[in-house]
Amino acid sequence: MKPMTPQRRIQLIALPLALLGLAIGVLLMSFDPVMIARRSSTSSIARSSRGNDVPVPLMVSFTSDELATIRTLAPLPSPPEDPTNAVALLPRAAWLGQSLFFDPRLSSTGNIHCGTCHDPARWFVDLLPVAQTIGVGNRNTPTLLHTAHSRWFAWDGRADSLWSMSLLPIENESEMGGNRVAIVRLLANDLQLRAAYEAVFGQIPPIDASRRSGLNLPREARPVVDDPQDPMHVAWESMREASRDTVNRIYANVGKALAAYQSLLNDGGSTFDRFVEGLSEDGLTSTDPMTQGELMGLKLFIGKAGCIRCHSGPMFTDEEFHNIGVPPREGKVPRDPGRYRGVELLKRSPFHAAGFFSDGRESSRGIISESLVNSPENWGRFKTPSLRSVIKTPPYMHNGLFNTLDEVVRFYSTLEGAVQLDHHQETVLEPLHLTEDEIRDLVAFLGALHGPGPPDELMGPPRRPFGGVAATSSGDSNGAAASP
Ligand code: HEC
Numbered sequence: 001m002k003p004m005t006p007q008r009r010i011q012l013i014a015l016p017l018a019l020l021g022l023a024i025g026v027l028l029m030s031f032d033p034v035m036i037a038r039r040s041s042t043s044s045i046a047r048s049s050r051g052n053d054v055p056v057p058l059m060v061s062f063t064s065d066e067l068a069t070i071r072t073l074a075p076l077p078s079p080p081e082d083p084t085n086a087v088a089l090l091p092r093a094a095w096l097g098q099s100l101f102f103d104p105r106l107s108s109t110g111n112i113h114c115g116t117c118h119d120p121a122r123w124f125v126d127l128l129p130v131a132q133t134i135g136v137g138n139r140n141t142p143t144l145l146h147t148a149h150s151r152w153f154a155w156d157g158r159a160d161s162l163w164s165m166s167l168l169p170i171e172n173e174s175e176m177g178g179n180r181v182a183i184v185r186l187l188a189n190d191l192q193l194r195a196a197y198e199a200v201f202g203q204i205p206p207i208d209a210s211r212r213s214g215l216n217l218p219r220e221a222r223p224v225v226d227d228p229q230d231p232m233h234v235a236w237e238s239m240r241e242a243s244r245d246t247v248n249r250i251y252a253n254v255g256k257a258l259a260a261y262q263s264l265l266n267d268g269g270s271t272f273d274r275f276v277e278g279l280s281e282d283g284l285t286s287t288d289p290m291t292q293g294e295l296m297g298l299k300l301f302i303g304k305a306g307c308i309r310c311h312s313g314p315m316f317t318d319e320e321f322h323n324i325g326v327p328p329r330e331g332k333v334p335r336d337p338g339r340y341r342g343v344e345l346l347k348r349s350p351f352h353a354a355g356f357f358s359d360g361r362e363s364s365r366g367i368i369s370e371s372l373v374n375s376p377e378n379w380g381r382f383k384t385p386s387l388r389s390v391i392k393t394p395p396y397m398h399n400g401l402f403n404t405l406d407e408v409v410r411f412y413s414t415l416e417g418a419v420q421l422d423h424h425q426e427t428v429l430e431p432l433h434l435t436e437d438e439i440r441d442l443v444a445f446l447g448a449l450h451g452p453g454p455p456d457e458l459m460g461p462p463r464r465p466f467g468g469v470a471a472t473s474s475g476d477s478n479g480a481a482a483s484p
């Protein structure tokens, strides 16, 4: 299609539209006086007597190029397949994952679960600048809505799959402080969890030594790479290699079940999604859910403000890592190495996409992780976060520095306090020098990117007990988690 200037488009659509309006007006008047009365009391959405929407021009005009760009941001498709997780779509795995997600027995203190920080009542975040449970972390908690769309996980991308990411907080000493051997014990001893686990992954071997082929597990153990003297590590090293492999296998499966549950989490579609859905070829709309300010913000977002350079596609992220110079929080030195350390951690994880426990070592995910090379430029880079649901998940940035979206947009406007790095600094950002109106509009647009939230049955532990091993393969291929 030939690009048109806004003026020309308005001329083009104005006349036919006026005629159309007139014709409909006459029709409505002669056949359905009630509709007329209702129409005049509502918005600019015109409805014919058959209930069909009659498109009206947008309050803000967009060129055909802009319209094409807008259509790259929505709708959000289903999450991509994850070939490294063979059970990602199994409802029974999701039931197990949902149980484990809200189970405080995964923590060393017995009172922390994933939902403590990723709180369903708070849009799957904690609303804190940085996470805080057993200890205080140094990163802001991201929402888990739509997380299955991500290419890399955590601000530094130190995990390359949702299932391997899900294992990290369990053994992190300042988050849940748990350990994989205790989790195998839990799975073996809890009847419900055991039934669910075995229905998805097969039998858990006997865990004590008194049984033939028993795993002979210590009470607690996990590898502690940085501290071989740690009692947990000593206990881990004391185990037979075959037992360690089995424990690792079960632990990886726990991550895969957690991922199956999280793959179901989405916010049900945003105002912006509805807007794009109602958008016709030539920039007319039949459902004008967005306000003028939000539309002006959208125009800036994809145009002058250049946000879409990084916040692109239906997830509003390029899935890349950038250093945009976010200042450290007070007194926080040394700075967070970001992606640089993320690559190091990924490469040494036994659970990455090309590793022994991946179901898709030959997949592109596996191949890319295998060949990933670190470079000094990665220092201080962080993942471009998705902006879906963003208004619900303050504070913002990897370190939770900004409390409001207004503060974030002002940062992009002035780059005040931005950390100037050495010669590796990307020169991607220039101060935007936005007007007060532009700041307000951009913030308004960001506020239109959330939906109603996930259905109730995903907002806590499963409501129904596990259907049991008897509930075999039927219904495995699709359907919701809550009913395995
Ligand atoms: C102490 C609070 C806390 C707990 C408990 C916690 N998380 Fe997180 N989660 C975080 C923080 C903070 C990050 C960001 C980590 C980083 O970037 O270093 C994160 C990141 C993630 C991500 C990556 C999201 C993304 O968009 O990159 C996933 C997935 C995740 N957590 C899942 C879980 C699961 C599953 C559990 C339970 C097994 C869990 N989390 C427990 C705080 C927590």
Ligand code: HEC
Pocket (backbone or CB within 6 Å): 301, 305, 306, 307, 308, 309, 310, 311, 321, 322, 323, 324, 325, 326, 382, 383, 384, 385, 386, 387, 390, 393, 395, 396, 397, 398, 399, 405, 408, 409, 412, 428, 429, 442, 446
């Ligand atoms: C050069 C790429 C780039 C551009 C251009 C860019 N961003 Fe970002 N954005 C990022 C990165 C990277 C982060 C995370 C930075 C960090 O935490 O250190 C981020 C973070 C954010 C956040 C915080 C989200 C959260 O959950 O914490 C918001 C909001 C945001 N950007 C909005 C915008 C807007 C609005 C624009 C246009 C004015 C814009 N961005 C332009 C890369 C970019």
